[in-house]
Amino acid sequence: MSVQWLRLERDFLLVQGVDAEKYLHSQLSQSVQGMAVGSAQHSLLLQPTGKLDAVLRISRLEDTIFVLDMEPGTAEGALLRLKKFMIRVQATIEVVQWQCVALRGEGALEVAKSLGRIPSEGAVVVAWWPTSHAVDLLGPAVADIPADAATAMSNAEFHSLRVNAGWPVVGIDIETGCVPGETGLLGVAVSFSKGCYPGQELVERMDSRAAVSPHILRRVEVATGAQVGDHIVVDGADCGVVTSVAGSVAIARMSRSANEYGEALQPA
Numbered sequence: 001m002s003v004q005w006l007r008l009e010r011d012f013l014l015v016q017g018v019d020a021e022k023y024l025h026s027q028l029s030q031s032v033q034g035m036a037v038g039s040a041q042h043s044l045l046l047q048p049t050g051k052l053d054a055v056l057r058i059s060r061l062e063d064t065i066f067v068l069d070m071e072p073g074t075a076e077g078a079l080l081r082l083k084k085f086m087i088r089v090q091a092t093i094e095v096v097q098w099q100c101v102a103l104r105g106e107g108a109l110e111v112a113k114s115l116g117r118i119p120s121e122g123a124v125v126v127a128w129w130p131t132s133h134a135v136d137l138l139g140p141a142v143a144d145i146p147a148d149a150a151t152a153m154s155n156a157e158f159h160s161l162r163v164n165a166g167w168p169v170v171g172i173d174i175e176t177g178c179v180p181g182e183t184g185l186l187g188v189a190v191s192f193s194k195g196c197y198p199g200q201e202l203v204e205r206m207d208s209r210a211a212v213s214p215h216i217l218r219r220v221e222v223a224t225g226a227q228v229g230d231h232i233v234v235d236g237a238d239c240g241v242v243t244s245v246a247g248s249v250a251i252a253r254m255s256r257s258a259n260e261y262g263e264a265l266q267p268a
C-alpha cells in the first residue's frame with residue numbers, strides 16, 4: 001500500500017513553562033521526565049479515583065513546551081482536570097487551534113521527514129501503535145500533502161485502517177469514566193515505574209493483583225455485514241458487543257468471562 005493522507009480533527013492543549021515537565025509528569029500515567037525534544041508518547045489522564053478522563057498524546061516541542069492532542073471535544077474537560085491541581089506551578093495550559101494530518105502506509109515516516117512543511121513549533125509524531133507506518137503531522141498550520149508524496153484517502157478508508165490496526169478511540173470504543181484496564185492501552189500509555197499521579201492506586205492495584213477489568217477491548221473476526229452494536233456470542237453466551245467494524249475485522253468490548261476471545265489490542 002502506498003502512503004495515504006487525511007486531515008484529522010483533533011483537540012490541542014499547549015503546556016509551557018519551567019515547571020511544565022514536572023507538572024505533567026505528576027499528572028499523567030506516562031513518564032514525562034526526560035522525554036527527548038521531538039518525541040511523543042500516549043498517556044491516560046485519570047481522575048483521582050482512577051477512572052478515565054481522556055486518552056491523549058504528549059509531544060515535547062522544546063525543553064519547556066509540550067503539546068497534548070486528543071479526540072475532538074475533549075480538550076476543555078482535560079484542561080479543567082489538569083488545572084485542578086495547579087498550585088504554585090510555573091506553567092500555563094491553554095487550548096490552541098492546531099492542525100493534524102495523518103500519514104498511513106509503509107514509508108509514512110520517511111515521507112513525513114521529506115516534506116519539510118511542518119513549522120518549527122510543530123512535530124512529526126507516532127500514531128496508533130509505535131510504527132513507522134503510522135505518523136501524524138502536528139502544527140499551528142499543516143499544508144496538504146503533495147500528490148507525488150502521498151495520495152488522499154477518505155474517512156472510510158482511514159476508519160478501516162484504524163480498525164485493522166486495532167487502535168481504539170474514546171467515544172467509540174472507549175467510554176470516559178471506565179477503568180484504565182478497559183482501554184486496551186496500558187502497554188503504551190502507562191508507566192509502571194514512575195512516581196505518583198492521580199489515579200495510580202487503581203492502576204497499580206489491578207496490575208499487582210493481575211485483576212481483569214469488567215470489560216476489555218479485543219480485535220475479533222466477524223461475519224461480513226456485521227455492524228456496530230452487534231453482540232458477540234461465545235459458546236452460546238452473549239459475551240461482548242462490536243464497537244468498531246471494518247469488513248470482517250472488528251474491535252469489540254468483551255466481558256470478563258471472554259477476555260481471551262480474539263486478539264489483544266497491541267502493535268502488529
